[in-house]
Amino acid sequence: MSTLTLISDPQTATVLLPEFTLIVGIVLLILIPNLGKGTFRLPIPNTNIRLPYLFGGERFAITSSPRVPGAISVFTLLFSTSLALWSQMENPLSDSNVWCIATTGEAFISCAGMIEPSLLQIDGFSRLLEIVFYGVLMLCGVAMWSRMPATPRFMIRAQVLAGRREDERIVKLLDNRRQVDFHLLLLMVALGMSVVALASDLFVLFIGLELASLSSYVLVAFMKETDEGPEAGMKYFIVGSVASAIGLYGISLLYLWNGNLQISELAASWQAMDSIDPLALAGLGFIVVTIGFKVSAAPFHLAAPDAYSGAASPVAGVLATASKAMGFVVLLRVLVAITMPDSGEAFWVPIVGLLAAVTMTWGNLGALSSENPKRMLAYSSVAHAGYLLAAVAALGLNASREGDHVVAELIVAAMLFHLTVLVLFKLGSFLVLSMLESEGRGSKLEDLYGLARREPLIATALFIFMLSLAGVPPLSGFLSKLLLVSGIVDATVHNTMSFDDGFMAAIRSLHWVFFLALLVFLNSALSLFYYLRVGWVMFFEKPPTRKRLVYAPFLRITIMLCMVGTLAFGIGPLADHLLTLVSNAATAFFS
Amino acid sequence: MFGNPLTILTLGPICAGFAFMLVAWAAPPSKRKEISQYIRLLIFAFSLLLLSLSTLMFLESYSGISWTSLGLSDYAYDNCINAEVAIEAGGCSLVDGFGVSWHVGVDGLSFPMVWLTTLLIPISMLVEWNAKKGAQFHSLILMMEGALIGVFVSLDLFVFYTFWELTLIPMFFLILLWGGDDRKYAAQKFFIYTFTASVLMLLGILVMYYFTRVPVWEGNITGRAFDITLMASSSNNLGSAFLGGFGMQKAVFLLLLVGFAAKMPSVPVHTWLPDAHVQAPTAGSMLLAGVMLKMGAYGFLRIAVELLPAAMVHYQLLLIILGMVSLVYGAMVCLGQTNLKRMVAYSSVSHMGLIFLGIATMQPLGIAGAIFMMLAHGVISPYLFAVCGAFKHHYHTLEIGSMRGIAKFSPWLGGHMMTAWMGSLGLPLMAGFVAEVAIMIAFWMAFGWWVILPALTLIITAAYYLWSMQRTIFEGGDAGELPDTLHDEPVDISWHENAGMFAMAVCAVLLGVLPFIFFDMMSSYSNDFVTEVLLDVLNEVIP
Known part of the structure; x- marks a missing residue:
């Protein structure tokens, strides 16, 4: 029900336009590179009427180009960035620019008149961070655009027997597929990060965090033709997932303490405490460990140099900028807004x-x-x-x-x-x-x-x-x-x-x-x-x-x-x- | 904002230098030589244009500015008069958000330096007219001019510091790309010394910034400003409470002192200077000695002394010691030098010591003398370096004993050498003499017979100059002695070197005979400063 409202409510759709653009981009990224000349014959006897159904068969020259996925993701991110920036341009401090999305999927202007708890809150702060995230990922996409055709050559050599023409087609296919994988993950990271920026509920925040993190683990390990790539990805994944698990445990402790993960409600309960509840304190401490890993603060930073040096440089750049910004958002939300x-x-x-x-x-x-x-x-x-x-x-x-x-x-x-x-x-x-x-x-x-x-x-x-x-x-x-x-x-x-x-x-x-x-x-x-x-x-x-x-x-x-x-x-x-x-x-x- | 002549003097050369550099770089290889000759001419013409602009600004009959009647915090060509109001109105703000403004202006302290810079740039180009890769070389010098003038005219500490660091880059490349055999080491040392010192200076500037609270204007999120005039007015109003108290003033003063002393340079942070000078190309040395060292003295007066007079009074003895040690040590080291350029470099250390002494007297005459010393040294020391450069160029050596009888082989070079050397040792009727006498008289007025100590050092100065002259220009009998490094016939200096040196000689004599051209505005500045600021402080400190 709520998913439906989320899309059908025109107000929600307007407010979350940058995010919806990302989702559209993801869908396009899955569809377009698969478009081909596939046809099927109508089962009418004695005729040979073939209807194109566009999927399968030999792909069009455009859709099979290794440049296409990059173009889609870069333009999607560019579009999202512009939308987010545009919403910040005029009078960003007025109440009409603050929105809350309730669990029902309805959008409330300046968060007034809400009965259901709020999941996402859109204001100047979160919009600015979205601009940063999208910008970073867009630059990363641009950078990978010109270097992804570094196809894993050894995989092609195995196919040489199939003949020269076949070989070229495989190269193209591999390039294109790799590009799709990469840029799909990139857009996922963007979506996850923007959820973190908007979240006004710790659980939603965690989901965004994990969406971004899991995608970025794969991105780190993406340069699989080198030895360092997978190693770095593995290290980053192990340390990162332990950190996330600890954070999740912390969140569950907070839930145990408060029975609610709304940031505003947590803040209210925190204020109402006479002395600090050990349960809340432990929960908070665990979350800080996760954040420490995300922002690569000592002593949780030890995986970072390995991850950065193993990952492709643009991906390392994403970790150093957008990922860090995301960590600090969480830190501000948890430490400052709650406690x-x-x-x-x-x-x-x-x-x-x-x-x-x-x-x-x-x-x-x-x-x-x-x-x-x-x-x-x-x-x-x-x-x-x-x-x-x-x-x-x-x-x-x-x-x-x-x-x-x-x-x-x-x-x-x-x-x-x-x-x-x-x-x-x-x-x-x-x-x-x-x-x-x-x-x-x-x-x-x-x-x-x-x-x-x-x-x-x-x-x-x-x-x-x-x-x-x-x-x-x-x-x-x-x-x-x-x-x-x-x-x-x-x-x-x-x-x-x-x-x-x-x-x-x-x-x-x-x-x-x-x-x-x-x-x-x-x-x-x-x-x-x-x-x-x-x-x-x-x-x-x-x-x-x-x-x-x-x-x-x-x-x-x-x-x-x-x-x-x-x-x-x-x-x-x-x-x-x-x-x-x-x-x-x-x-x-x-x- | 951009119509201001000072803005043109600052940004004009930087932009033009960039443009010329790009043209020289983008020129097709077949025509590169031809184009680069045109560029050289254009750059020279441009620098002459700037010189005439600054001269016109100076002439009272043309500009209508009466330099001697400028008050203490009044600046000519100020684009941001009454800064507190003007910045808020947006007339001269650069970044509102943290209080940076494009505030330029000149007074009796800074204008002579601006004029000196515009003078020395064409001269140094002339002296090194045939430099390798001339188009790039001269564009770098042009960029350097803009940065140097920027240091002297900006009244905003952020912009000041930016230009201060910006001067490093062209000089660094001049040394590194056109320098002598050991240039890499020299450039590195130059950079590390001056950069480290300026980081300390930056800390001092930031402390001052944090204490310069201004009424919050639209968009200023830190609520502070870098503007020097605002700082000066709060320094005057708050007195000993400026920067939170006297203790902080002393700390900031010391930080600034380190930054400026390393640039001047004063003992014990002077060791980069001889290396940089010996390795730098002639034009680079001339600008380094002529203008860059003055940046240190200028900054010291403009920021440390003007804004923190009480701390200056407190550290008077330290200044005297630094000045005395630089003076004596520099002179003694000169005596022992065998390398001509190194000797001249150490003589700069020695002369810069006099500036500290002049300031430490806290007499109007002493401070005016120190400022005049900046100007006089700014004309004479490039002259010295031009002579050294010509010597190196024509005889391929800088060793003092290896060549005797220049007067015989190259009479013009010998003559210039003699003029320059005499000017630097303080011959009456030349610029250096005026400054030395002013400082000595002020020293006597302040400390009585202690004046004997610096005065006696001037004898050492005379000694090393005369001795080195004897060993290079004269001696050697009728035949003379040529260095082993020279394989061709000895020749005299070329026309462009001669022209450049003549220009400096004329200036040195002119300023010696008619010192009041600039001395008047300097003494009016120092008079105002002493009577309006320093006396109050002295009365407060010594009740």
């Missing part, structure tokens, strides 16, 4: 703060000592998770329900800004590595040697991405770190701070979370070394070959766009627009 007290600081601040400190330092030290650029980026992603966790810790100080939310909104805006621009330069650098990977390189630092002589523009782009990751002004990476640190400072240093009793006394009187801001700064300074090393080897070492990289025009354009975006979102009017967007989203999160 914030009426006043004062949340009980988890010390834990998250400690995790942040360990994560960012460990990540940077790991990156310093890794010679594989993909592992280096993986560790740098761990370090960035640490910076974001520091912001979450500061959020725990200032997001209490009854205080004003100026600082808290700044912190959430900073996190969202960081997660958004991270797409440009983190995924951008993975895209560059993906170009190298197409020629079988990209897993050693030596592979980057002299890239500037082979491809000046691409090398410049990678260098700018590295600088932005390190946080050099005026790139967007600097702006995002500046906002994060501003948030932490605002949460801990007050206007009345005075140095009358001496410098050290004033420093000692600060809340300890302040030192996380200092640690962010120190870690950024430390990280300069390994980021600049990439630039150094690209510009000043001898290239192993003089050959140019693969042609891949779309990928090149995408990389250039990422580079321009990295600059433009750092300074200038575009940065302002994005800041408005994220601060609106932050306001939406707290309203």
Whole structure:
């Protein structure tokens, strides 16, 4: 019944248009590559009337092209991104842009007049995250578009006996099938992630999380012609599924405690508690473990470098950006939306703060000592998770329900800004590595040697991405770190701070979370070394070959766009627009 | 916003440099040589255009700006007067969201530096007219010009810092791609030193940013701003409560000091300079010594001293020690050098020490002298490096003892060498003398007979210059001695080197004979600063 309403209710359909577009895309992806010249003969005697039924038989030239699945998924994601962006363009803060979808499938404007519990909530916050998710997956799709025909050659060789023509057809078929598999999974990830962004019920959230995770396990293992691919996928799957199981157990404990998994109801019960119920605490702790794995926070990050280095670079980019953003959404929903007290600081601040400190330092030290650029980026992603966790810790100080939310909104805006621009330069650098990977390189630092002589523009782009990751002004990476640190400072240093009793006394009187801001700064300074090393080897070492990289025009354009975006979102009017967007989203999160 | 002449001076060369670079890069190989010659001419003409623009801006009769009557926080060509209101109105904001604005303006402190930059760019191009891959070389210099001017004119710390880092990139490539044999090491060292120091400086800037709360304007989500004029007004209003208290001011001052001292450079963070200079191409050395070192001194005055005067008073002794040590140590090291360029590089360290001394006197004359020192050194030290470069170019050596009797083989080079050396050791009627005298008098006014210490060091300066002159220009008997590295007949410098050097010689003498051209605006700036800010602070600190 509810499924029917979901589709038939015009309001619901309008509100969830980006998601429905994804579903349409999935269906098309299954149908179109199978269209063929298949006909069947009408069973009328003495006639030979054949009716085409389009499925089966020899496929059309267009539908069998290995480019088609990529085109479908990229355009679907582009369409969804535009729809989500469009819904954010005009007056995102008005009530008419907040919707709740009830269990009956009906959509309620500004969540008013609901009797049934709400499953999904659509507001500025979730829409922004959807834009990020779709954007990342679209870039990944573009990148794979130009490299998927790396067909597993050994499989074709087995078929050589069948003759040359047959051979070509098999190559085409395999390419096409592989493409379909990949892009289908990509759209599944998109669907799962957007469910996570929209969910207002922990169980729905978990379903989205699992949909995204399971698909991404396969994506990691997708490069099965290499040895590392399946190994990485296996590791990632085992660790990830254990983490998910723990999270599910945590959710079940919360259900045991509350009898309801609505986030708003959980929050209400949490407030009503006199002292913290151990059942609730345990449930929450288990969920945090899952999130720790998703955002690759220490000590749950150990699978991440293996997974990143084994997966195809664009997929690794998805893990480092969209997957991480998804993890932080869950973290915000669980920690901030549920457990914030009426006043004062949340009980988890010390834990998250400690995790942040360990994560960012460990990540940077790991990156310093890794010679594989993909592992280096993986560790740098761990370090960035640490910076974001520091912001979450500061959020725990200032997001209490009854205080004003100026600082808290700044912190959430900073996190969202960081997660958004991270797409440009983190995924951008993975895209560059993906170009190298197409020629079988990209897993050693030596592979980057002299890239500037082979491809000046691409090398410049990678260098700018590295600088932005390190946080050099005026790139967007600097702006995002500046906002994060501003948030932490605002949460801990007050206007009345005075140095009358001496410098050290004033420093000692600060809340300890302040030192996380200092640690962010120190870690950024430390990280300069390994980021600049990439630039150094690209510009000043001898290239192993003089050959140019693969042609891949779309990928090149995408990389250039990422580079321009990295600059433009750092300074200038575009940065302002994005800041408005994220601060609106932050306001939406707290309203 | 873009009609402002300072914006044109900043962004114009950067964009033009990029454009020329692209054209040179995209030119078809068959015509590359021809095109690159045209580009070189165009770039030179463009830089002359900028020079005439900055000169017109300077001439009171043309621009109508009375430089000596600018108040302390008044800036000429300010595109954002009364920043608090103007930024909110959107006239000059760059990113509202975190309070960055495109705020430019010049006063008696920064304008001489802007003019100096526009002057030195065409001269350094002229001196290195025939550089390899000339189109790229000269485009890089043009980009460098924009970045350098950006540092001097921006009144927003974010933009300031961006330009500050941006200057590194062209200089890095100039050293790395056109440098001497050991260029990789030198470029790396240059980059690491200055970058690390500027990270510390960034920390200081961020602390100031966090304490510069502004009334929240539309879209500013952090509620703070990077604008220097806003910081200056809150520094004036809050006094010792600025940055939360005196303790924080001291800490920030030290952070900024490290950043700026490494650029100036001052002992003990000077060791990158000799390596960078020795390996850099001539034009690179000229700009490095002429303008980039001044960035350190300028930033120190504009940010550390102007915004944190109380901390400056507190660390007066530290500044004197740093200045004295740089002065004496630089001079002593010069005495022991056998490499001409290295000697000149260390003499820069020594002269930069004088700037610290001038500032530490806290006298109007001393600060004006320090600013004039920046200008004088900015004209004379490129002259020195141009001579060194010509020497290296024609005799393939930089060793002091290996060649005697330049005056005989290359009379023009010998003459220029003598002029430059004399200018740098402080010959009266040349620019360096004015600055030294001003600083010494101020030092005497402030500390009495202690002035003997820096004054005596000037004797060492004279000693190493005269000694090196004796060993290179003269001596060698009637036949002279040619270095082993020279295999052809010795020749004199070419016309373009000669022209460039003449231009610098004329400027050095002109500024020595008629120092008031720039000294007036500098002393009006320092007078205002001392009487309006420093005296209050002194009264507060020493009641």
